[in-house]
Amino acid sequence: MQLDRLLAMPRLGLSPVVTADAPRIRGVYTTDLPDPGRYLDGGELVLTSTTWYHEPRDADVFVAALSGAGVAALVAGTAGVGVLPDALRDACARHRLTLLAVEDEVSFAALTETVLAALDGAERRAPSAGLHRGLVASMASGAGAEGLVDVFARATGVWCAVLSATGRPIAGGVPEVTGQQLARAHRDALAAGGFPAVRALSGGGELTLFPVQSPVAHRPPAGYLAASGDHRDWAPGVSDAAWEVCALLALDKTAVQERRRIEARFLREAVDLLAAGQETAAEARLRGLGLGDSALGALYLSTTGSPYGAELAATVLEDVADRVPGCSAAIPVDDGAYLLLVPEGTDGVAEAAERLAPLIGHGRAALGTGSPATGAAALRRSVDEARHAHRVAALGTGTVRTAGSDELSSHLLLIAAVPDDVRRLYRDRLIGVLERYDTEHGSELVATLSAFLDASGSWQRCAEQLHVHVNTLRYRLRRVEQLTGHSLATLRDRVDFCLALSIG
CATH class of the missing domain: 3.30.70 (Alpha-Beta Plaits)
Structure with a gap:
């Protein structure tokens, strides 16, 4: 569980005192030992009433033990000591350990119960032995993607949405997660690369995206399974079940692709017949594909x-x-x-x-x-x-x-229609020389030329658009003419410049 999810629970009365990059919370440990390091495994949310504190050195020993063990954060109560020691704040900042204060009215028992419930709740439910049979039966019944994610959610408590290759929702859904958030998570996952990809949601929470393999070689995934939460927090077996859902979705894509392959063959014949002028035969092929009317x-x-x-x-x-x-x-x-x-x-x-x-x-x-x-x-x-x-x-x-x-x-x-090498040569002879001059002298000849042509050769309108004096504009364009050997006074040369500028 992420720390920000814990802070979002108002009934816990937690407030950050020192913030740092915190590992994921994987358990809760309550202690008032001066040096509890030997009892920690890492990832714990440590609760302490701070009764071990007597002098500033105590804070450094205590926090160093927690930091060395890799705990997620420290929650310090002050009911027994009155105020939070400054030395504890300083030690947490020095060791880059997140420190949270808790209100006196909140008991450690209630805090522990809430955190453990969040860790062991629905999203931690292990899949039953019958999940595999349920997934296969759903696919065999023709329920499609909707049936698969429904069976998966009922067995694991993890809500899922099936996305198309472009991130468009096509089945299922995750409560309180919009299509826009799904699309953003999909785009971010593509940019980051590597799957399964865990993406944070703007409103809090996380999604894990699993890829659905394309049935066609050398293509990106044919879709994605977007599941609520971080797969690293799931109970054993849930991630494996998610991969099985992806495999069954890929199997369904294979059947669709086989149909497309047959349709593509007939469409290829129709297009070739059109190119050959055999319109009657082409129309027959198109009607066979349901495309002729x-x-x-x-x-x-x-x-x-x-x-x-x-x-x-x-x-x-x-x-x-x-x-x-x-x-x-x-x-x-x-x-x-x-x-x-x-x-x-x-x-x-x-x-x-x-x-x-x-x-x-x-x-x-x-x-x-x-x-x-x-x-x-x-x-x-x-x-x-x-x-x-x-x-x-x-x-x-x-x-x-x-x-x-x-x-x-x-x-x-x-x-x-002109070959690429001819286009590049043509542009370089007219615009390339200006671009090199701009780079060497920090000038704006290309931008000035483009603005002048956009203004249909109007000196006054172009100067106003560029916020320069007309004399400055005339000086720049004379330099353009000198460098290119073309005159902006003739329509023919202006057309040459327009064509060259249109070549990206």
Whole structure:
């Protein structure tokens, strides 16, 4: 049990006197021995009436014994001595031991009973021998994730929520823990790495997150089991039971993935037929998947910089497909992306990618969307739009970059079609020289050039936006022209600068 949970119990009348990093409380020990070190194992909440204190040296001997044994904290009563000795405060501060004062009206017996009840309460209940049979029977009955967490909670007293790969609650629940808190704990656990992960909740308490293994190699976990409390405080066998729940959830995911694999094969055939112009055959394949009669839009998503590579994109899209009825399976396509067909009005794809941002690291996710379409010919156009929009999105900035079909009339589409090495060379010749000059001289030529072009070449408006004098602006832009060999007086050169700045 964490110390802050103990302090949150108002009926105990505890108040901190000296605070330090405290180990977890694993027991209670009451003593008035001058040197109780030999009787301590570590992790105890030590209760003392302080009657052993006669001189300042006594405090140092007593506290040194507690600190050396690794106790969690010291609770000192003053009913027998009147006031808390200053020497005791000083010794606890010196040895970095948490010291708590207790009100005279609170008996040590009541304090001990309360702490032991918290340690040995529902969350410490050992699972019965029949838990394994109950979990397997629940899975066999088709009760799914809801049935598994219900059986687990009844047997152990530990409440659980099942989360999707992106941290979306899909079954069960933890009392007084909101979906937002679950999402935050999921994101923090991904950022920290390593499972099971214990995360503190903003309102007090803790969650332990266990991963559910993906049935597809090289992908992140397919989901998570978020259980109330710290698994290190659970009774023997409870953690093993939680891992068994995760294994059964993974088994259920395997069955779902097998269905998706079959659907993906037919969708691949339909997309290839669309590309070949065989619209009638493509429509037949789509109808076989239940996708031929409603408006669908195409999504292209790729991820880079993650140890999971493009498979992280597949994880995001499959999470969307689980949430939104009427989606296709996700299939790999060109540009290292995955394609998903979604019903008209589907949203939340970028948000799902943002939830996995800790796994992207310094990389990026690029999402391109096509217009909703009905019929094979229109769907082919939507797929083409999504592919080109994906290339435009990849030129953007930020962790999750998006572009839609409405951006395909932009010059960015032309830039996206240019090979990467040509884009880099083009940008370096115009902007790279300015960036290097800014770095060496602490100037702001790139920012000034961008602001000038955004102001459509208006000297006065640009100067006001940058909060500089017009003469200062003219000096900076003359320097830009000298360094690049381009003139801002001509439309052609201004277009060159605009294009170069749009290349991230």
